[in-house]
Amino acid sequence: MNMQIARRATVVAMAAGLGITAAAPAFAETTVPAPKELANAAVGPTVPVPQEARRGESDPVVKRAQQIMAKFGIPAGPADGITGQQTRQGLCAFRRISGLPVNRYSLNTETYRKLVEYDNKYSRLNQIGVSSFQGKSTFVHVQQACQTMFYVKDKKVQRVLPVSTGVRGHETPFGYYTLANTTRGWYCSTLYPESCRKQTTGEFAYISNFGNMYNPRQVVGAIFVHGSTSVPTYPASHGCIRVTVNDSDWLYHNVDRMPIFITGKY
Incomplete structure (x- = not known):
């Protein structure tokens, strides 16, 4: 060997x-870009659509995503609602775990839906x-x-x-x-x-x-x-x-x- x-x-x-x-x-995994989100995609009454915040501006949906990742011990930087490189790194890791296409894109509706689903379904990382x-x-x-x-x-x-x-x-x-x-x-x-x-x-x-x-x-x-x-x-x-x-x-x-x-x- x-x-x-x-x-x-x-x-x-x-x-x-x-x-x-x-x-x-x-x-080896195939790294596939996430599908482009439609501007008016239906996401249901309890899942807000993540918006691209202005540079340096905090987004409450991004902050919630960061908090969910922190719950599972996925390193994603501070829960400040700002999408920096650490947050992109964490989102990429979560996509790998949850079976979504692996990429370092910002938070999109598909990923946020899955984060909320996992937050409701699991209480800790080693249950996944x-x-x-x-x-x-x-x-x-x-x-x-x-x-x-x-x-x-x-x-x-x-x-x-x-x-x-x-x-x-x-x-x-x-x-x-x-x-x-x-x-x-x-x-x-x-x-x-x-x-x-x-x-x-x-x-x-x-x-x-x-x-x-x-x-x-x-x-x-x-x-x-x-x-x-x-x-x-x-x-x-x-x-x-x-x-x-x-x-x-x-x-x-x-x-x-x-x-x-x-x-x-x-």
């Missing part, structure tokens, strides 16, 4: 160097069921369109975490891999050792040839899931999957070695 992974990583690297775009694996992935009922899924990680156990969503994957030219590879066990503590890059040594979180620190990584867990080759002090809502790494330091600790305590699927494109 390791030989197959190494061979695949080599092929992907060679293709990237030649400017060839590799096709997504068969099990999802389908298995490649026959696996317990797995980690990284959806790059959303820049979000999902931990699913026995087909129930347990946790939704914001991530930051690889920038253009250093893309995080699509595929099905095995998330390795955690190597505890900070690993400091030989390029930026001082910035890492100043961290107060973690049990110890090592010097490595990779970037600054907290609790690194290998995915394939030089690609790791690891904690970072910088996890923006967009791709920013050199291929690794960044999570927050706190989420990295949570993964260490709650998620063992298991399948990890990486799909989608930002």
Whole structure:
């Protein structure tokens, strides 16, 4: 299996160097734009139509959507009624969970209807069921369109975490891999050792040839899931999957070695 992974990583690297775009694996999700909403769409008496608020203006419908996502632990920023990048990230994650077309669009009627439905139907995140992935009922899924990680156990969503994957030219590879066990503590890059040594979180620190990584867990080759002090809502790494330091600790305590699927494109 390791030989197959190494061979695949080599092929992907060679293709990237030649400017060839590799096709997504068969099990990868298809990111489909949401259908355009009709201006006069009937949404029922209890579901208001989300309106595009003016820049910086709070929208009560957006605020309600943010509150519902917060109830389920879906990171979507403050419940202020303003659609920022964190809210778009949260909406994308919710669409993935609820089976809607996956995209980072603003709140629309279809998504708001589904949020209200889930708010009435479920009291917490781990009651929400999802389908298995490649026959696996317990797995980690990284959806790059959303820049979000999902931990699913026995087909129930347990946790939704914001991530930051690889920038253009250093893309995080699509595929099905095995998330390795955690190597505890900070690993400091030989390029930026001082910035890492100043961290107060973690049990110890090592010097490595990779970037600054907290609790690194290998995915394939030089690609790791690891904690970072910088996890923006967009791709920013050199291929690794960044999570927050706190989420990295949570993964260490709650998620063992298991399948990890990486799909989608930002």
